[in-house]
Amino acid sequence: MEPKESPMRLREWLIAQIDSGKYAGLSWENEGKTLFKIPWKHAAKQDYRQNEDAALFKAWAVYKGKYREGRDRADPSAWKTRLRCALNKSSEFQEVSERSQLDISEPYKVYRIVEETHIHTNTESGVSSVRGRAFTDVHDQDVVHDNSNNSRVSGEKQADGRLELYSNNNVVGFDRPVNVSVTLLTAWYPISDLRLLVCVFYHGQLVQELITSSPEGCFILQGSAPVGNERIYGPCGAHTLSFPRLDTLSLSPGIAEAMSRLLPHLEKGVLVWVAPDGVYIKRFCQGRVYWNGPLALHQQQPNKLEREKTCRLLDINVFLQELQQHLQAGGPRPRYVIDLCFGEEFPDKNQPKSKKLITAQVVPLFAKELLEGFQKHEAELNLSLKPEAQK
Known part of the structure; x- marks a missing residue:
């Protein structure tokens, strides 16, 4: 009896599919074959063709035994989600967000194959x-x-x-x-811990918080998720953190009135998420949104988020380099906390964050726990060495 062939890992399987040329839109992006383009059309689009646009996702489901032709109900959304999750969880792939094109007639994502180092x-x-x-x-x-x-x-x-x-x-x-x-x-x-701690403040008072672990990230908004976001992320699995109603809180009449004028402009809010190379945000609301954090251009003057434009808030490689400097040379602690301010300029040297009407704080928990973990064990090792030093 011939030995049974070992199943291919995702990397081997996907490279084979790219090289086969069987799938429209699935192709290499560079001569070194380290970047590839994968079609990413949502099933709700009018020109969606299941046989073509879902072919690759279906093939992966079949290969993994999650779909049996003629026996199981066809579910293109589930097929796509399964491959997307496999790519996100794999340490061998990294999405290149800045090269992806998701707002065009034939949308696609670009991924990098990560070499083991x-x-x-x-x-x-x-x-x-x-x-x-x-x-x-x-x-x-x-x-x-x-x-x-x-x-x-x-x-x-x-x-x-x-x-x-x-x-x-x-x-x-x-x-x-x-x-x-x-x-x-x-x-x-690639970072596998996608959790974000998101806290919302009204005039410096904590009014809402959420820990989200969805690969799709978290909407911070007034109302419901923006119509049409499926074309960006497929079926939306993002968590939603809604601004609390004003009548449930103790606010001065002047502050409550100002907030009541601001909130309608934040109806579509912002989407913030963790990607393999950093933390990103995209503004959908009409109201202005400002921010401060590790990659902010200004620390003493406002940083505005442009509408419908993806902005990177934290670079994981930069964070790790700063962590190295902190641990080996006593450099400053790497920054990872991100502040958002809705409707008012921020940072503002004339007014502290606690006086702003609506703010939010975003904390990527992988960074927080990694830094705190190193510092905890460094302290423990210091204590364990003290008795030896006293001998």
């Missing part, structure tokens, strides 16, 4: 290494993790005094002493 850097006090191996493959270690897709960082002290920290898809080794140089892989495996 190993870095070993010699330092004066030892060797620090970053090894990209799956978090779930680590065994017999003191590893803390849960089922909520959290960026937990945990560690084990080795016999030679070396502390290894684990965080999702990465292993970072800290050699003694604590202030040894730490090398972080800037071309990091």
Whole structure:
């Protein structure tokens, strides 16, 4: 009996489909075959052709045994969602948002194939290494993790005094002493923790908060999600955080009146999400929206979000580089908190954020927990070394 052929991983399967030329719109974007274009038309479009526009998504469902021709009900939306989730979860693909075209008659997304990289850097006090191996493959270690897709960082002290920290898809080794140089892989495996902590404030008072983990992100708005967003993200799975009604809160008459004039202009709101290379936002509402954060052009004057234009709020590679500098050289803590201000200019040197009518704070939890995890274990290692230093 011939041995059964091993099933292909998504990467191998998808490369084979691109090379086959069987699917309209599925093609390589560069000679090195590291970028490819995948058609991304939504089923609600009038010119949608299921046999052509859903062919690739259907093929993946068939290959994975999730759809049996003639036995299961055809569900193009489910097929598309399944492949999209597989791409998002895979460490071997990275969406290139700035090259995607989703508002045209034949929309498409562009993805990069991520090469596995190993870095070993010699330092004066030892060797620090970053090894990209799956978090779930680590065994017999003191590893803390849960089922909520959290960026937990945990560690084990080795016999030679070396502390290894684990965080999702990465292993970072800290050699003694604590202030040894730490090398972080800037071309990091795509972030798998998509959670955002989103808080809404009325005149400095917290009135609403939500932790979202959807790959589609979170709408912050007045009313319902904007009509037509399906053409951008397919069937919308984004969470929605609505501005609370004014009559449910204790606000001064003047503030409440000003807010009642502002809220109707925020009907379509903004959409914020975590992508493999950073945190992004897109403004849909008519009302002006301003922001401040790690990539803001100005820190002392307003940064305006343009309507219907995707803006990157945080760059993951930059964050990791700043984290490296913070850990190895005592540089400033990397910034990751993003502030939004609706209807009023921000930052504003003449008025603090707490006095603005409506603001929101967006916190990517992978960044928060990664930084706090490193700092916690650095403190623990300092404590463990103290008794030895006193000998």
